[in-house]
Amino acid sequence: MPEKKQFQTETKQLLNLMINSIYTHKEIFLRELISNASDAIDKMKFESLKDPEILENDTVFKIFIDADEKNKKIIIEDNGIGMSYDDVVENLGTIAKSGTKAFMEQLKNEKSDQETLEMIGQFGVGFYSAFMVADKVTVETKKWNEDNGVKWESDGSGEYEIEYIEKKNRGTKITLHLRKDLEDEDNFAKKEKLEELVRKYSNYIRYPIKMEVTETDEDGKEQKEIKTINSMESLWRKNKDDIAEEEYSEFYKETYHDWTDPFDVIHFKAEGSTVEFTSLLFIPARAPFDYYTKEYKRGLSLYSKNVFIMDKYEELIPSYFSFVKGLVDSPDFTLNISREILQHSKNIKVMKKNIEKKIHQALKSKINNDREKYQEFWNEFGRGMKAGLYENVDKKDKVMDLLLFETSNSEKPITLDEYIENMKKDQEAYIYYAVGESRDSIDNLPQMEAVKEKGFDVLYLTDHIDEFLIQMLHDYKGKQFKSISSSDLKLKDTEEKKKEEEENKDLLGKIKELLSGKVKEVRLTDKLKKSPVCIVSAHEGMSINMEKVLKELDQMPFNAEKILELNPDHQVFKKVKNIYDENPESDLLKDYADILYNQALLMEGMKIENPSDFVEKINKLMS
Numbered sequence: 001m002p003e004k005k006q007f008q009t010e011t012k013q014l015l016n017l018m019i020n021s022i023y024t025h026k027e028i029f030l031r032e033l034i035s036n037a038s039d040a041i042d043k044m045k046f047e048s049l050k051d052p053e054i055l056e057n058d059t060v061f062k063i064f065i066d067a068d069e070k071n072k073k074i075i076i077e078d079n080g081i082g083m084s085y086d087d088v089v090e091n092l093g094t095i096a097k098s099g100t101k102a103f104m105e106q107l108k109n110e111k112s113d114q115e116t117l118e119m120i121g122q123f124g125v126g127f128y129s130a131f132m133v134a135d136k137v138t139v140e141t142k143k144w145n146e147d148n149g150v151k152w153e154s155d156g157s158g159e160y161e162i163e164y165i166e167k168k169n170r171g172t173k174i175t176l177h178l179r180k181d182l183e184d185e186d187n188f189a190k191k192e193k194l195e196e197l198v199r200k201y202s203n204y205i206r207y208p209i210k211m212e213v214t215e216t217d218e219d220g221k222e223q224k225e226i227k228t229i230n231s232m233e234s235l236w237r238k239n240k241d242d243i244a245e246e247e248y249s250e251f252y253k254e255t256y257h258d259w260t261d262p263f264d265v266i267h268f269k270a271e272g273s274t275v276e277f278t279s280l281l282f283i284p285a286r287a288p289f290d291y292y293t294k295e296y297k298r299g300l301s302l303y304s305k306n307v308f309i310m311d312k313y314e315e316l317i318p319s320y321f322s323f324v325k326g327l328v329d330s331p332d333f334t335l336n337i338s339r340e341i342l343q344h345s346k347n348i349k350v351m352k353k354n355i356e357k358k359i360h361q362a363l364k365s366k367i368n369n370d371r372e373k374y375q376e377f378w379n380e381f382g383r384g385m386k387a388g389l390y391e392n393v394d395k396k397d398k399v400m401d402l403l404l405f406e407t408s409n410s411e412k413p414i415t416l417d418e419y420i421e422n423m424k425k426d427q428e429a430y431i432y433y434a435v436g437e438s439r440d441s442i443d444n445l446p447q448m449e450a451v452k453e454k455g456f457d458v459l460y461l462t463d464h465i466d467e468f469l470i471q472m473l474h475d476y477k478g479k480q481f482k483s484i485s486s487s488d489l490k491l492k493d494t495e496e497k498k499k500e501e502e503e504n505k506d507l508l509g510k511i512k513e514l515l516s517g518k519v520k521e522v523r524l525t526d527k528l529k530k531s532p533v534c535i536v537s538a539h540e541g542m543s544i545n546m547e548k549v550l551k552e553l554d555q556m557p558f559n560a561e562k563i564l565e566l567n568p569d570h571q572v573f574k575k576v577k578n579i580y581d582e583n584p585e586s587d588l589l590k591d592y593a594d595i596l597y598n599q600a601l602l603m604e605g606m607k608i609e610n611p612s613d614f615v616e617k618i619n620k621l622m623s
């Protein structure tokens with residue numbers, strides 16, 4: 001008697017989604033099932049390397065598919081590793097894999113139908129996608145080292161049935177009883193349709209995908225024969241010159257579950273003295289849904305002479321190129337090599353270096369030759385590249401020339417090299433930067449005025465990570481990064497500046513006293529033109545914005561202290577000076593100090609402490 005079991009709650013949700021899906025690419029179910037079959041054969045092949053006897057007389061690995069048009073059934077059968085009773089309960093009753101889990105997580109944040117559909121395509125929902133096309137799925141399987149087979153059956157609603165059965169051959173046979181309500185064009189029970197789908201999605205599967213077909217011979221007689229549908233040849237082992245661009249694209253889309261052609265393809269063979277390997281790498285055009293989440297795992301797949309060893313091997317891809325997908329095939333890998341052994345391998349280091357160099361070259365060439373496309377790529381992955389660089393600042397020379405920045409002088413983002421090329425003659429060896437929420441808010445910063453007037457270009461740092469990163473990077477090609485909020489931007493003659501400071505020492509001291517508890521220092525600045533005042537962090541080079549971020553993260557290593565900077569060339573300053581000269585203790589001076597302080601806060605995008613007092617003081621001055 002079959003045992004009835006409940007699906008895990010998450011699985012129920014997923015199944016429900018599949019059953020009710022209006023997803024237009026329902027056909028991916030075949031790719032998913034074939035890919036599972038191929039994985040199962042990989043595992044069996046791996047086992048048999050240790051002891052070939054375990055294959056018994058079933059030595060030719062294959063995937064067999066069949067369609068029964070009359071009964072609306074499809075069969076996908078493999079002679080892979082198979083599953084035990086417990087395996088079936090574990091694998092076909094719960095959601096074990098992280099990709100699907102992440103997918104379910106994403107679904108929780110209310111998504112539009114369109115977004116949900118796109119996500120199905122990206123995550124690849126595995127075995128359960130069968131329920132997009134079937135109203136009943138039967139799995140008959142036998143693990144290689146078990147005596148009994150197991151039958152699993154479900155209509156995708158809350159429960160499934162499972163029982164032991166007699167099964168002769170090792171491996172898994174999946175029967176899909178197709179839904180009656182499928183559109184005509186979704187008539188998957190046609191062999192021609194299956195053949196077309198295999199070619200489209202599963203052409204490079206390493207094992208033959210076979211199907212019985214009826215061919216008409218020269219005499220018009222119908223003959224049944226078993227035909228291999230897929231090409232099986234792994235693309236990366238073919239000669240680069242014989243591969244069309246579309247082939248790369250198809251391979252990429254099929255393997256990495258993307259609907260968009262890659263931004264770039266890098267295919268190369270390294271036959272150096274130390275290590276021999278072939279690599280096929282793809283730079284995606286758009287970021288996968290999970291790219292900016294913890295779920296995302298970078299890494300390449302490893303093959304040894306066409307045999308799959310492991311995937312997501314991260315040591316070969318530096319964190320700042322984490323978006324790169326692809327594989328490495330090398331006869332130097334042994335099949336049972338572990339991640340630990342690889343980690344200490346000299347070969348891996350050589351490979352990594354080569355791979356990194358190639359990726360860098362490819363991106364550099366895009367920067368120089370196809371800026372528009374690079375810009376699109378940057379919009380997708382720039383933040384990721386910067387975050388990766390932040391983790392590996394010691395590698396900055398390998399990445400910094402790939403970064404793009406918006407700047408005050410250019411309409412489109414530029415590279416740091418371009419910034420340096422355009423530097424003004426009288427610009428000290430500084431690369432100026434400003435931090436803010438957006439281009440507009442930076443443009444409105446009073447600190448921008450003098451630098452702009454000089455015609456010096458300013459990098460706009462609008463991503464949270466930017467300022468941290470720039471401070472860690474410190475300089476580029478000998479030019480130091482300099483915040484426009486720094487105390488000394490070297491815009492004015494130092495002698496002149498010193499003289500001014502000296503002359504106004506008492507006044508500045510008085511304003512500091514009037515603003516006691518609010519600012520740490522009051523000083524003159526050369527960075528303002530139109531504005532009378534600005535506020536900067538007392539921590540040299542750090543922006544008020546960064547202080548805000550650190551505070552939010554509870555990571556503030558010190559008290560946020562502010563410095564008020566006054567523009568000695570401004571009319572308001574002159575007025576303040578007059579008031580002070582007339583009567584240093586006047587109430588009016590206190591009002592001016594308060595107003596200046598508050599307006600500086602407002603310009604920085606900060607809240608003022610007592611708005612009604614501020615307004616009152618202004619009104620008093622105006623009336």
Ligand SMILES: Nc1ncnc2c1ncn2[C@@H]1O[C@H](COP(=O)(O)OP(=O)(O)OP(=O)(O)O)[C@@H](O)[C@H]1O
Pocket residue numbers: 032036037040078080081082083091092097099124125126127128171172
């Ligand atoms: N034909 C099969 N033979 C043996 N085991 C299988 C087969 N099909 C599925 N399984 C088992 O069921 C598990 C779940 O399959 P599912 O397609 O849902 O996810 P997955 O294959 O692990 O993930 P992904 O689709 O992202 O590769 C597999 O990991 C595998 O252990």
